[in-house]
Amino acid sequence: MLNIYRSNCTRLYELDLQTLEKGAWFKLINPTPEELELVAAATGSPLDFLKAALDEEERSRIELDENHMLVITNIPVMRGHDNYDALPLGIVLTPEYIITVCLEANEVLAEFSSENARAFSTFKKTRFLFQTLYKSATLYLKHLKQINRRTDEIERDLRRSMQNEEIFQLLQLQKGLTYFAASLRSNGIVLEKLLRLRSTSQVQHLIKIYEEDEDLLEDVIIENKQAIEMVEMYSRILNGMMDTFTSIISNNLNRVMKFLASMTIILAIPTMVSSFMGMNVDVPFGQSHGFLYTSLVALAVTILSAFGLWRKGMF
Missing domain, CATH: 3.30.460.20 (CorA soluble domain-like)
Structure with a gap:
């Protein structure tokens, strides 16, 4: 133009x-x-x-x-x-x-x-x-x-x-x-x-x-x-x-990864305990209240693990 x-x-x-x-x-x-x-x-x-x-x-x-x-x-x-x-x-x-x-x-x-x-x-x-x-x-x-x-x-x-x-x-x-x-x-x-x-x-x-x-x-x-x-x-x-x-x-990604790793550890504990108790062999508490005792053991170990991870700053 x-x-x-x-x-x-x-x-x-x-x-x-x-x-x-x-x-x-x-x-x-x-x-x-x-x-x-x-x-x-x-x-x-x-x-x-x-x-x-x-x-x-x-x-x-x-x-x-x-x-x-x-x-x-x-x-x-x-x-x-x-x-x-x-x-x-x-x-x-x-x-x-x-x-x-x-x-x-x-x-x-x-x-x-x-x-x-x-x-x-x-x-x-x-x-x-x-x-x-x-x-x-x-x-x-x-x-x-x-x-x-x-x-x-x-x-x-x-x-x-x-x-x-x-x-x-x-x-x-x-x-x-x-x-x-x-x-x-x-x-x-x-x-x-x-x-x-x-x-x-x-x-x-x-x-x-x-x-x-x-x-x-x-x-x-x-x-x-x-x-x-x-x-x-x-x-x-x-x-x-x-x-x-x-x-x-x-840094935020690292924090998320730490949290996910901690949750993986915590969720693995009851899974591992229930796996042991669900094996097709003789296990303790097999005759009476076995499910209740197994759940209590898994819960106690999970709480202790979560407390230990919290003390180490994983949450």
């Missing part, structure tokens, strides 16, 4: 290829090959720059051409309950346009809508780039807080039920944190490279950084570092929690 927008600091309006204006934003979501070729022809961007973010395994990086710069960053996505992932977002800067390419509609680009048109300007390409990176970093923090709250809920459920389902939910959250950790580290490398490139003559015709932009880039770096620290902390908490509850479940 291809949409072309431009904002004038008050409103966001849509364009097409026939009414194209300088400072326009090309928004590509899961584009077709025909749409990629149209954008490449209209902007002069290399086709491989536009296709780079369409690989789900693409890592964050920066590529420079004579008149184009490609910035690939990984943004967080939530695909379902307790299911978090990271998705590459490509941002191509040209002397006249800015292009974003992504495989899916996402919350980061959804922030740049007509309702928030006063907060951004498509013709201020550098600031628009930094605002996109800032939205991504804050979205990571938002999802990390959700993961932390969800972890607390699962912990409360585990204290009551100790079911496998809660363990699998923790594993799913741990998987999402692993994706976030890898994406945030690679995003940090991209941000540091942008910080170094801001004053080089190689990209000055593509990136014009003013004082406000400099502050915004520093805010993005701070938010990204905070997200990395939170991912590491929550990962350690989740790992410790999974290890703890796995040990608790194993």
